[in-house]
Amino acid sequence: MTTTRASVPLRVAGLSWRVRPRGVAVTVGGLLALALLMALNMRLGDLPLGLADVVRATFDPSVPEHFVVMELRLPRALTGALVGAALALSGAIIQSIARNPLASPEILGVTTGASVTVVAGVVMSGSAYGGVSGLFSALGIPALALLGGLAGAAIVYALAWRRGLDGYRLVLVGIGVAAVFTNVKFWLLTVGDVNDTGRAMVWISGSLNGRGWEHVVPVGLALAVLVPLTLLGTRSLDALRYGDDTVTALGVRVNLARALMLLAAVLLAAVATASAGPIAFVALAAPQIALRVVRCAQPPLLSSAVTGAVLATGADLIARTAFSPIELPVGIVTAVLGAPYLIHLIWRARS
Amino acid sequence: MRLQAAGVTLGYGDRIVVDGLDLGIEAGTVTTIIGPNGCGKSTLLRALGRLLKPRGGEVLLDGKRIDGMPTREVAKVLGVLPQAPTAPEGLTVADLVARGRHPHQTWYRQWSSDDEGAVALALEMTGLADLAERPLDELSGGQRQRAWISMALAQGTDLLLLDEPTTFLDLAHQVEVLELVRNLHQEAGRTIVMVLHDLNLAARYADRLVAMRGGRVVAAGSPHEVLTEELMREVFELDAKVIADPVAGTPMVVPIRPLSRP
Numbered sequence: 040m041t042t043t044r045a046s047v048p049l050r051v052a053g054l055s056w057r058v059r060p061r062g063v064a065v066t067v068g069g070l071l072a073l074a075l076l077m078a079l080n081m082r083l084g085d086l087p088l089g090l091a092d093v094v095r096a097t098f099d100p101s102v103p104e105h106f107v108v109m110e111l112r113l114p115r116a117l118t119g120a121l122v123g124a125a126l127a128l129s130g131a132i133i134q135s136i137a138r139n140p141l142a143s144p145e146i147l148g149v150t151t152g153a154s155v156t157v158v159a160g161v162v163m164s165g166s167a168y169g170g171v172s173g174l175f176s177a178l179g180i181p182a183l184a185l186l187g188g189l190a191g192a193a194i195v196y197a198l199a200w201r202r203g204l205d206g207y208r209l210v211l212v213g214i215g216v217a218a219v220f221t222n223v224k225f226w227l228l229t230v231g232d233v234n235d236t237g238r239a240m241v242w243i244s245g246s247l248n249g250r251g252w253e254h255v256v257p258v259g260l261a262l263a264v265l266v267p268l269t270l271l272g273t274r275s276l277d278a279l280r281y282g283d284d285t286v287t288a289l290g291v292r293v294n295l296a297r298a299l300m301l302l303a304a305v306l307l308a309a310v311a312t313a314s315a316g317p318i319a320f321v322a323l324a325a326p327q328i329a330l331r332v333v334r335c336a337q338p339p340l341l342s343s344a345v346t347g348a349v350l351a352t353g354a355d356l357i358a359r360t361a362f363s364p365i366e367l368p369v370g371i372v373t374a375v376l377g378a379p380y381l382i383h384l385i386w387r388a389r390s
Numbered sequence: 391m392r393l394q395a396a397g398v399t400l401g402y403g404d405r406i407v408v409d410g411l412d413l414g415i416e417a418g419t420v421t422t423i424i425g426p427n428g429c430g431k432s433t434l435l436r437a438l439g440r441l442l443k444p445r446g447g448e449v450l451l452d453g454k455r456i457d458g459m460p461t462r463e464v465a466k467v468l469g470v471l472p473q474a475p476t477a478p479e480g481l482t483v484a485d486l487v488a489r490g491r492h493p494h495q496t497w498y499r500q501w502s503s504d505d506e507g508a509v510a511l512a513l514e515m516t517g518l519a520d521l522a523e524r525p526l527d528e529l530s531g532g533q534r535q536r537a538w539i540s541m542a543l544a545q546g547t548d549l550l551l552l553d554e555p556t557t558f559l560d561l562a563h564q565v566e567v568l569e570l571v572r573n574l575h576q577e578a579g580r581t582i583v584m585v586l587h588d589l590n591l592a593a594r595y596a597d598r599l600v601a602m603r604g605g606r607v608v609a610a611g612s613p614h615e616v617l618t619e620e621l622m623r624e625v626f627e628l629d630a631k632v633i634a635d636p637v638a639g640t641p642m643v644v645p646i647r648p649l650s651r652p
Binding site for chain 1: 436439440441460461462463464465466469470471472475476477478479480481489490492493495497498499500501502503505506545
């Protein structure tokens, strides 16, 4: 793999940074692509709109299209973009800490934990097990997912901890716990009522169908708080790639830095999963795509987040329109879209 | 006393490696710790560099408890080069050396002209300026070791702990690294503590030798005082002749046979 030291110093008064022009270009380019996809998302659908119609519908509440754009398409597209960004950022952090490109929020027990609680909630609140419905149905699916995601991560973390946190151990424990969760999920799906499990399956695949402003706000808030914090942690994250002794010698509190960054990753993934279900592959592929396009040694956080947003938004556009009026779960399209591109990038790097 | 271990007990898991050890490092000296494999010398060095927390006792840096000080502040005065350090893949020499500036940087001051100057100087001192843009993986063992030392130098600390800085190096490169250490000591007045396996080189390049066995300090003092035939038997279980090094005049060990197999 090639790495470039293509960074230029940027110094203003006593302040100084190293800026990677390629990273800036990819981030800006990604944001432009995202804007384009969002605009397309506003226009396309059962009710095709021209660009002028979209603009009018956005600002004029009296036209009938206002509801379509402002209550249906915009919140859904925003949820997709924000969830994609959050998952990708989470994946970038986890891959850096585990020093493993295959690590993702799934490894941390977040998505599988969320799946188990949601399936349990949906199945148990159904007709077959009517008795236990109260608590589960009151919490609602997003709260259930958030709870399950955080609990799953806590279990993995507790099992992986042994006088410190080792990336390799974390991945192994994570795979084991994910396998257990996945089997519990399948067991619940087999014992559940067919109608309930059908609903649960849509959520498990990751869907943006019917997402409204109530889904945009939590992810938006989480990103607003966590993105600046993780960017501040970038330097520690970079340093954590070295051996523990080397990093400690450099004055980094290894376990604290690792725990804080992992916590941020867990929160991002849990909030994203609560909003849209475990959308597959974004957290795994977006950081690796960004890393290869920017040509650096480890997933660049900001570029990864933008890549994730583009991937999720693009995937949702296809999921919504390709087989209209049938909608695909977005999680299926992200994998179909992201996998070939990632394979292409890896293939190209071989020569 | 720059750095001091006061009654430290060190271990991993259930195993105690060093029990109640005292050692003081004077400012401006080169101290070399010697001893057989498993005697606890690397463990002691890790504790001195706050990479390992003592079970008992304390390590004092300039008279203050090292684990009570912010680790970042420690990193500005104390550099440690661990044994067999690992770097991420695909790094260039310049990337590695620049990492040494970490304790001096903040998110708003990530690459000052001070940083740039310190890195350039460190590369210069280790003779790596021409290799700066080369990937670390492509270097020879000796060059790679110099790159790591260069990183520790870029950290700009006047106290340096080096754990076996000459392992994997041929004799010429070993001497080269130790000459560099001597220069750092003589020209910049740095205080250096290292762990070395080669006794003859240790005697030649150290002001003070510390001989360890079984987690205890058996002898400490000038190479002439420490490196005796009696000590070779007691510490290394080796029957040996100690003569004067014809070049430097320091003690030189000529092994005869291990004591256990007469």
